[in-house]
Amino acid sequence: MSDGKLSHEDINLLLPWYLNGTLESRESTEVENHLADCASCAGEISNLRFIKSVIAESNERLNEMLSVPAEDMERSLMDRIDAFEGPRETKTAPFRANELDSLWSKIMGFFEGLTALTSIPAGAIALLVLQFALIVGLAAKLYFEKPEGYEVLSGITQTDGKGPIIFVSFRSTATEKEIRETLGRIGGRIVDGPKEGGLYIVDLPDQPKPGTTVDTVIEELKARPDVIKDVFKGSD
Amino acid sequence: MEKTDKEANAPDLLLLEQIAGGDREAFKVLYQRYVRQVFSFIFKLTGDSKMTEEITNDVMFEVWKGANSFQGKSAVLTWIFGIAHNKTMNEYRKRSPEPVDPEVFARVANPGDSAEEIVEKKDMSARMKSALDELSPDHRAVLELTFYQGLSYQEVAEIMDCPVNTVKTRMFYAKEKLKETLLKYGITQEDLTT
Numbered sequence: 452m453s454d455g456k457l458s459h460e461d462i463n464l465l466l467p468w469y470l471n472g473t474l475e476s477r478e479s480t481e482v483e484n485h486l487a488d489c490a491s492c493a494g495e496i497s498n499l500r501f502i503k504s505v506i507a508e509s510n511e512r513l514n515e516m517l518s519v520p521a522e523d524m525e526r527s528l529m530d531r532i533d534a535f536e537g538p539r540e541t542k543t544a545p546f547r548a549n550e551l552d553s554l555w556s557k558i559m560g561f562f563e564g565l566t567a568l569t570s571i572p573a574g575a576i577a578l579l580v581l582q583f584a585l586i587v588g589l590a591a592k593l594y595f596e597k598p599e600g601y602e603v604l605s606g607i608t609q610t611d612g613k614g615p616i617i618f619v620s621f622r623s624t625a626t627e628k629e630i631r632e633t634l635g636r637i638g639g640r641i642v643d644g645p646k647e648g649g650l651y652i653v654d655l656p657d658q659p660k661p662g663t664t665v666d667t668v669i670e671e672l673k674a675r676p677d678v679i680k681d682v683f684k685g686s687d
Numbered sequence: 688m689e690k691t692d693k694e695a696n697a698p699d700l701l702l703l704e705q706i707a708g709g710d711r712e713a714f715k716v717l718y719q720r721y722v723r724q725v726f727s728f729i730f731k732l733t734g735d736s737k738m739t740e741e742i743t744n745d746v747m748f749e750v751w752k753g754a755n756s757f758q759g760k761s762a763v764l765t766w767i768f769g770i771a772h773n774k775t776m777n778e779y780r781k782r783s784p785e786p787v788d789p790e791v792f793a794r795v796a797n798p799g800d801s802a803e804e805i806v807e808k809k810d811m812s813a814r815m816k817s818a819l820d821e822l823s824p825d826h827r828a829v830l831e832l833t834f835y836q837g838l839s840y841q842e843v844a845e846i847m848d849c850p851v852n853t854v855k856t857r858m859f860y861a862k863e864k865l866k867e868t869l870l871k872y873g874i875t876q877e878d879l880t881t
Contacts, residue, residue: 463859464855464856464858464859465840465855467833467834467840467858467862468833468839468840470834471833471834471837471838472837473837473838473839473840473842474839498862498866499862501869501876502830502834502862502865502866503834504876505815505818505819505865505869505874506830506831506834506835507834507835508815509812509815509816509819510727510731510831510835512812512815513727513730513731514727516812524722524740524743524744525715525718525719525722527744528718528744528747528748529711529715531744531748532711532714532748532751535748535751535752536709623737
C-alpha cells in the first residue's frame with residue numbers, strides 16, 4: 452500500500468467488478484497485474500465465474516417462468532397517472548408564457564384602440580373587464596352547477612367537488628378487464644393506490660344515478676367476490 | 688463498456704426531460720424500456736409476484752412524479768433501480784412476501800422436454816432458488832446488480848444508498864454465503880455446463 456498500490460485484500464474485494472468489466476482502467480490494470488502473481492485471487496475469479504453463471508442461470512429460468520403482465524400493468528399505471536394529473540390539468544394546462552403574452556398583447560391592442568376615445572389607460576380597462584368576466588363566470592358556475600351528492604348516511608370524504616371515495620382491494624386472480632368492467636358499472640375511477648394491504652382509492656361520480664347511495668354501490672361491489680376482495684367507505 | 692452505457696443513457700435523459708414536462712408518450716417509451724428489468728429485479732428480492740407487481744407500479748409512478756427532480760448525477764436506470772430498491776426494502780420491512788410456489792418452476796421446462804428432463808430442470812431450478820433464498824435481500828441485491836445488471840460498485844452503492852466500502856463487504860459476505868448454500872444444495876459448476 453505504501454507505494455500507492457492496492458493490497459491483496461483490496462484487490463480481492465474488487466474482483467467481482469473486474470469480472471463484470473466495470474472497473475476504471477487504473478484499477479483494472481492493477482487487478483490484472485496482481486492476478487498474474489496471485490494463485491489465490493486467480494482461484495477466486497474462477498469461483499466468481501461460477502457464481503455469475505448461477506445468477507445468470509437463475510435469472511434465465513425465472514424470466515422464462517415469469518410473464519410480466521406488461522399490458523395490464525401499464526394500463527393500471529396510466530390510470531393512476533391520469534387520476535393523479537387529472538385535477539391539476541386545468542391548472543397546469545400547456546399554456547406557455549409566450550402564448551399568454553400573445554393573448555395579452557391582443558387584448559391590449561383592442562383596448563388601446565378603445566382608449567383612444569377615453570383618457571383611461573388601456574391596461575386599467577382591460578383589468579376591469581377581466582375582473583368583471585371572472586365574477587360573472589364564477590357566479591354562473593355556482594348557479595348552474597348544483598352540487599348533487601349521494602344520500603350519505605355517514606360522512607363520506609368528499610374533496611374539491613369530486614364524488615365520494617371508497618377503498619377497494621381486488622382479488623389477485625381478477626383480470627384487468629374484470630376490474631375495469633366492475634368499476635365501470637358503478638362509474639368508479641381509481642385515483643390512488645395501492646395503499647397498505649393492496650387498497651385502491653376509488654372515486655365515485657359526484658352525480659350518481661337516481662336512488663344510488665354509497666351503500667348500494669358497496670353492495671354491488673360485494674356481489675362480485677371473484678373480483679373484489681374488500682370494499683369500504685372512505686370515512687370509515 | 689462505459690461509453691456504451693453513456694450512449695444508451697442519452698435518449699433516457701431526453702425522455703426524462705419530456706416526462707418532466709408531462710409527456711405521457713415519452714413515459715410509455717421509458718416504461719416499456721425498463722419495466723421488465725425493474726420487475727425482474729424486484730422479484731429477485733421478494734420472490735412474490737403480486738408484491739412485485741405492486742412495487743413496480745409504485746416505482747414507475749414515482750418515476751413519473753419525480754422526473755423533474757432527477758439531477759442527472761447518475762444514469763437514469765441507476766436512479767430507477769435506486770427507487771426500486773428503496774421501495775422494495777420498505778415493503779419488505781412492512782410485510783412478509785408470499786414466496787412463489789416452487790411448483791411453478793415446472794413451467795421452465797420446454798414443451799419438447801422428456802419427463803426426465805422436466806424433473807431434472809424443475810429440481811435444479813428449485814435447488815437454485817433455495818440456495819439464493821437463503822441470502823438476505825441486501826446480499827441478493829448486490830449479486831443481482833453486479834452479476835446480472837452489470838453495474839459498477841459505485842452504481843450499486845448509489846442504488847443501495849450506502850458507501851462503496853459497504854457494497855464491497857456486502858459482496859464479500861454474499862458470495863461466501865452463496866458458495867456455502869450452493870454446496871448445501873449440491874449445485875456444482877458441472878450442473879450449469881450440462
